[in-house]
Amino acid sequence: xxxxxxxxxxxxxxxxxxxxxxxxxxxxxxxxxxxxxxxxxxxxxxxxxxxxxxxxxxxxxxxxxxxxxxxxxxxxxxxxxxxxxxxxxxxxxxxxxxxxxxxxxxxxxxxxxxxxxxxxxxxxxxxxxxxxxxxxxxxxxxxxxxxxxxxxxxxxxxxxxxxxxxxxxxxxxxxxxxxxx
Amino acid sequence: xxxxxxxxxxxxxxxxxxxxxxxxxxxxxxxxxxxxxxxxxxxxxxxxxxxxxxxxxxxxxxxxxxxxxxxxxxxxxxxxxxxxxxxxxxxxxxxxxxxxxxxxxxxxxxxxxxxxxxxxxxxxxxxxxxxxxxxxxxxxxxxxxxxxxxxxxxxxxxxxxxxxxxxxxxxxxxxxxxxxxxxxxxxxxxxxxxxxxxxxxxxxxxxxxxxxxxxxxxxxxxxxxxxxxxxxxxxxxxxxxxxxxxxxxxxxxxxxxxxxxxxxxxxxxxxxxxxxxxxxxxxxxxxxxxxxxxxxxxxxxxxxxxxxxxxxxxxxxxxxxxx
Numbered sequence: 001x002x003x004x005x006x007x008x009x010x011x012x013x014x015x016x017x018x019x020x021x022x023x024x025x026x027x028x029x030x031x032x033x034x035x036x037x038x039x040x041x042x043x044x045x046x047x048x049x050x051x052x053x054x055x056x057x058x059x060x061x062x063x064x065x066x067x068x069x070x071x072x073x074x075x076x077x078x079x080x081x082x083x084x085x086x087x088x089x090x091x092x093x094x095x096x097x098x099x100x101x102x103x104x105x106x107x108x109x110x111x112x113x114x115x116x117x118x119x120x121x122x123x124x125x126x127x128x129x130x131x132x133x134x135x136x137x138x139x140x141x142x143x144x145x146x147x148x149x150x151x152x153x154x155x156x157x158x159x160x161x162x163x164x165x166x167x168x169x170x171x172x173x174x175x176x177x178x179x180x181x
Numbered sequence: 182x183x184x185x186x187x188x189x190x191x192x193x194x195x196x197x198x199x200x201x202x203x204x205x206x207x208x209x210x211x212x213x214x215x216x217x218x219x220x221x222x223x224x225x226x227x228x229x230x231x232x233x234x235x236x237x238x239x240x241x242x243x244x245x246x247x248x249x250x251x252x253x254x255x256x257x258x259x260x261x262x263x264x265x266x267x268x269x270x271x272x273x274x275x276x277x278x279x280x281x282x283x284x285x286x287x288x289x290x291x292x293x294x295x296x297x298x299x300x301x302x303x304x305x306x307x308x309x310x311x312x313x314x315x316x317x318x319x320x321x322x323x324x325x326x327x328x329x330x331x332x333x334x335x336x337x338x339x340x341x342x343x344x345x346x347x348x349x350x351x352x353x354x355x356x357x358x359x360x361x362x363x364x365x366x367x368x369x370x371x372x373x374x375x376x377x378x379x380x381x382x383x384x385x386x387x388x389x390x391x392x393x394x395x396x397x398x399x400x401x402x403x404x405x406x407x408x409x410x411x412x413x414x415x416x417x418x419x420x421x422x423x424x425x426x427x428x429x430x431x432x433x434x435x436x437x438x439x440x441x442x443x444x445x446x447x448x449x450x451x452x453x454x455x456x457x458x459x460x461x462x463x464x465x466x467x468x469x470x471x472x473x474x475x476x477x478x479x480x481x482x483x484x485x486x487x488x489x490x491x492x493x494x495x496x497x498x499x500x501x502x503x504x
Binding site for chain 2: 126
């Protein structure tokens with residue numbers, strides 16, 4: 001998607017821009033409900049709730065990822081791309097071999113952010129009946145009569161167990177790819 | 182670039198929003214009673230002994246009834262006419278007719294409907310904000326300690342909604358091995374878990390309309406909750422769904438009123454029984470709930486319990502068992 005948005009072909013640019021604006025501006029819960037109940041009206045599916053949640057989370061997060069990558073690509077000095085084109089590389093080659101690896105370096109941190117957001121966004125899947133962490137916590141409270149505060153604390157810790165290592169991993173990769181200045 | 186004009190529209194949009202909110206807030210006050218106390222007395226105006234609630238209401242010329250404004254088929258405020266419509270409303274009209282005489286339409290003009298939600302029905306009765314409550318109000322012992330009930334005038338229960346033509350589910354036990362949808366954390370789910378332990382209740386949403394969507398898509402085979410809610414979906418989607426008609430819980434809907442006025446309660450019970458006999462109850466049902474394709478059932482038997490007996494089960498409420 002990021003490649004689309006920086007490509008020299010206008011239709012590809014429009015496609016990339018439409019995709020990004022559509023999916024990053026719609027609320028995640030609305031996207032999920034539309035995917036689950038809208039597609040069947042169009043004669044597609046039904047897919048399982050779990051698969052639907054994964055697909056929608058991917059579409060949604062990829063819109064944010066595309067914007068992050070685009071920002072990263074824009075930080076790479078224009079001379080790099082010009083030089084690559086000058087020695088005869090095609091646009092995909094320029095992007096893939098020269099620009100993108102340099103862009104990646106600057107966007108590792110923001111991508112880590114998005115990954116953590118993705119883990120937490122999975123709680124929205126409860127609206128389409130996926131038994132994820134939040135919904136299970138609520139069921140414990142509603143049906144087993146467990147008092148709410150310990151359950152919520154437990155859920156928070158469980159999210160931390162997933163997100164904290166992701167944060168550390170991102171920090172590690174960031175140090176690994178950074179240029180010594 | 183047309184940025185500046187886009188930005189210029191925002192204050193206008195905000196202003197419209199504020200205006201809309203104000204209009205919405207004011208709209209609620211429009212239903213002030215317009216009934217004059219000296220309305221022309223109809224020819225068949227009944228007479229009541231002095232000192233009874235019926236005589237007092239007749240003199241006042243107004244009956245205040247608490248009902249739901251958001252329950253399809255039973256008590257739903259029509260946003261166009263601003264009138265409350267439904268079976269509960271028709272029952273209230275029958276009672277009003279017995280007090281004031283005249284036609285049902287004339288009786289309706291003497292009723293002031295006040296919105297009661299599930300949580301405020303007892304307080305509204307106890308504080309005298311309403312003369313009676315007809316609001317899908319389940320009779321139970323806990324409530325009998327705070328208010329009195331006439332009726333029941335309808336027996337509801339948890340039932341099962343399936344697609345039209347589905348004959349594989351005939352009772353709650355047939356739900357074993359089937360996918361059932363209900364609202365997350367509702368008592369309806371717990372009831373199914375108890376009565377059909379092998380049913381798959383993993384599908385649940387925040388609202389019943391999503392459960393019905395899941396039923397339409399074939400993701401679940403059944404949706405379960407109180408039949409009156411399910412009937413609303415049948416009425417909204419004619420021909421698509423049907424009720425299994427095997428209720429597995431019992432909710433007796435009664436008319437709630439202030440505790441201790443046995444004369445008033447007997448009067449309303451008499452009125453209900455009369456309406457069972459003369460077809461008024463059946464017509465009330467067919468004009469409202471019946472529109473969902475339901476045949477009018479046999480009217481339930483009125484329960485003329487002694488008010489003290491209900492409170493007697495809990496020995497702590499001495500003040501109410503004195504009588």
